[in-house]
Amino acid sequence: MRSNERDFRKALWFAGMARWIPPIAFSAVAITIAFLAASRSGENGVTISSNLKKNHQLTAADLNIEVAAKYVGQYLKDDVSSGSALTDDMVTRKPIPDIPSGTMAAIIVLEKSAWDGLRLLTNDDVQLCLGENPFGGTTKVAAAACDEHFCDITVKLPPMTSVGADANAFANLSLVDAKLRKCATVSPAG
Known part of the structure; x- marks a missing residue:
């Protein structure tokens, strides 16, 4: 009788454990689907x-x-x-300027109202200015990208006569219409 009782308890134990198989399997499938969906889309689902x-x-x-x-x-x-x-x-938010390979360029940030006042377009000639002094020769506007307040004006840098350039000087560059040739007309945004 003990053998039958032991067999009965084993069968009862297996039956009790077997009832957990469907919820465990369902959870595993749900977790797998969620993981695959998350890895297929971006952090925001786009x-x-x-x-x-x-x-x-x-x-x-x-x-x-x-x-x-x-x-x-x-x-x-x-x-x-x-x-x-x-x-x-x-x-x-702004387009990336398409600058040809091997071209040195600088991005000058101006207040939108100052840029609008210059009425310049892509490929127009400009003079870069460092304070009231011209910086290099005449160059061209490569691109202009504006938001509500500021414009990023990308200009091709003119040929430099010296090998080195002071990086701090670039931070203070502004630009003017090359036809005017008067520096300090427009100051950089800051």
Whole structure:
């Protein structure tokens, strides 16, 4: 009788344990699905719907998921593939200037009202200024990217006569229309 009783207790124990198999299996499947979904999309669930090139201005059609609205109108920093997760560090509010390889350039930050007052366009001639003094020769505006308050003006640097340049000097550069040739007309934003 003891053998039958022992067999009965074993069967009862296995039956008790077996009832936990479905919830454990369900939990494992749910965790696996959640992990796969999270690894497929970005930190915010937004993915790219097609292959896009660097500096492409995003539209709603380029993105999957409704939280994509915060990215519409921003610019890509690099090329991305379809299905790639989109994260905040992949976009910028202003376009990235397309500067040819081997070109030295500087970005001058001006208040938007000052830039608007200059009425300059891409490829217009400008004179870089360090205070009231001209800095190098005439150069060209490579790109201008503005938000509500400030503009990032990218200019090709003129040829330098000396090998070295003071990095602190670049921080204080401003620019004027090359036709005017009067430095100190516009001061850098700060």
